[in-house]
Amino acid sequence: MKNILTASLVGIGLACGAAAHGADVQKLDGRIDAAHAVLHELMATPDKGIPLDIAAKAHCIAVIPGFKKGAFLVGAQYGQGVATCRTARGGWSAPVFIQLTGASFGLQAGGQSTDLVLVGVNSRSLDDLLKDKVKLGGDIAAAAGPVGRDSQASTTELANAEFLTYSRSKGLFAGVDLTGDEVHQNSQDTRAYYGKDIPYRTILSGAVPTPPSATHFEATVNEMFRRGRADRASR
Numbered sequence: 001m002k003n004i005l006t007a008s009l010v011g012i013g014l015a016c017g018a019a020a021h022g023a024d025v026q027k028l029d030g031r032i033d034a035a036h037a038v039l040h041e042l043m044a045t046p047d048k049g050i051p052l053d054i055a056a057k058a059h060c061i062a063v064i065p066g067f068k069k070g071a072f073l074v075g076a077q078y079g080q081g082v083a084t085c086r087t088a089r090g091g092w093s094a095p096v097f098i099q100l101t102g103a104s105f106g107l108q109a110g111g112q113s114t115d116l117v118l119v120g121v122n123s124r125s126l127d128d129l130l131k132d133k134v135k136l137g138g139d140i141a142a143a144a145g146p147v148g149r150d151s152q153a154s155t156t157e158l159a160n161a162e163f164l165t166y167s168r169s170k171g172l173f174a175g176v177d178l179t180g181d182e183v184h185q186n187s188q189d190t191r192a193y194y195g196k197d198i199p200y201r202t203i204l205s206g207a208v209p210t211p212p213s214a215t216h217f218e219a220t221v222n223e224m225f226r227r228g229r230a231d232r233a234s235r
Contacts, residue, residue, distance in 0.1 A: 024189075024192040024193075025192065025193060028097065028189055028192065028193045029213045031065065031080060031081070031082060031097070032082055032095060032213060032214050032217050033216075033217075034065035034066060035063035035064075035065050035081060035082045035217055036216050036217040036220050037065070038063050038065050038115045038117065038168065039061075039063060039117070039217075039220045039221065039224060040220050042117070042168070042173060042224075043220070043223065043224055043227070045173075047148060048147060048148070048173050049147065049173055050117070050119060050145070050147070050166065050224070051145075051146055051147065051148055052227060052228045052231040052232070053228065053231070053232065054119055054121065054145060054146070054164060054228070055119075055224045055225055055227065055228030056225070056228030056229050056231065056232045057121050057122075057228070058086065058119050058120065058121060058221075058224075058225055058228070059085060059086050059120045059121065059122060059123055059125045059126060060083060060084065060085040060086070060118075060119075060120030060125040060126055060128075060129060060204075061083065061084055061085075061092075061117070061118070061119055061120070061221050061224075062081055062082070062083035062098055062117070062118040062120075062129075062183070063081050063082060063083075063115070063116070063117050063118075064079040064080065064081030064098075064100050064115070064116040064117075064118075065079075065081065065115050066079070066114075066115065078099055078100060078101040078102075079099070079100045079116060080097070080098075080099055080186065080189070081097070081098050081099070081100065081116070082095040082096065082097055082098065082214075082217065083095065083096050083097075083098050083118075083129055083204075084096075084204070084217070084218060084221055085120070085125070085126045085129065085204040086225070087204075087205060087206030088205070088206065089206060091206065091218075091222065092206075092218050092221050092222050092225070093203060093204045093205065093206045093208070093210075093218075094203050094206075094208045094209065094210040094211065094214060094218070095193075095203075095210075095214050095217060095218070096129070096185070096186075096190050096200050096203050096204060097185075097186040097189035097190045097193065098129070098183055098184065098185060098186055099183075099184040099185075099186045100116065100178075100181055100182070100183055100184075101181065101182050101184060102136075102178070102180055102181025102182055114167050114168065114169040115167065115168040115169075116165070116166065116167050116168075116176070116178075117165075117166040117167075117168070118142075118163050118164070118165050118166075118178075118183070119145060119163065119164045119165075119166070120162060120163050121161065121162065121163070121164055122162055124140070124162050125140075125162050125163060126204060128140045128162060128163070128183070129183070129185075129200065129204060130200050130201050130204070131185075132184065132185050133182055133183070133184045133185070134182065134183050135180065135181070135182050136163065136165070136178045136179055136180065136181050136182070136183065137178070137179030137180060138179075138180070140162045140163060141160050141161045141162050141163075142161055142162065142163040142164070142165055142178060142179065143158050143160075143161040143163075143164060143165070143175075143177075144164070144165055144166075144174075144175030144176050144177045145158070145164030145165060145166050145175040146158065146164075146175060147166070147173060147174055147175060165177070165178045185200055190203070193211070194208070194211075
């Protein structure tokens with residue numbers, strides 16, 4: 001009887017663990033869906049989105065959907081998002097999960113749910129995402145990005161930036177200054193999504209196949225990059 005009871009408890013524990021893992025993955029799938037929706041909607045309005053010349057030189061893309069003022073983590077506002085980087089083969093990697101923390105953007109959000117997009121515009125942006133934590137405007141150069149079909153990053157600040165940063169609130173897309181905010185690796189969610197610990201370098205280098213639930217996000221990033229390259233080639 002004791003053995004039967006023990007086996008039953010173990011079975012219940014395993015079932016509960018599996019259910020909790022399934023719930024975590026479903027939540028992360030939803031985050032990827034939301035990030036995909038942000039980029040898809042931006043591509044539908046090229047006159048008010050990321051300029052094609054910026055998209056053409058993108059090395060990494062990070063999307064934090066639904067960043068909200070008033071969401072606090074250890075005294076700082078935060079948002080959860082996903083990131084992908086261009087691989088040596090020319091495609092885009094499977095996603096990793098990131099977190100943005102800081103107070104500077106919360107003051108600008110005005111309590112509204114706001115989407116954030118970070119575009120890494122040189123090869124150093126991949127190295128930035130391989131660090132546990134980096135401060136925008138401190139550890140790495142960042143600037144509010146230009147908006148519109150033909151906006152050129154001509155100023156010194158934009159030309160030297162590793163990341164160009166954008167926000168979208170109430171349908172209005174604009175460059176946003178995130179100086180002082182920090183981008184963190186979210187290893188816990190990345191581990192939950194892939195079911196095991198995989199180094200960020202391995203994922204972002206393209207060595208990990210993109211899970212089916214993230215292929216639409218990867219395809220949208222790739223299409224944005226492709227349109228940028230096609231526009232550059234036509235000039």
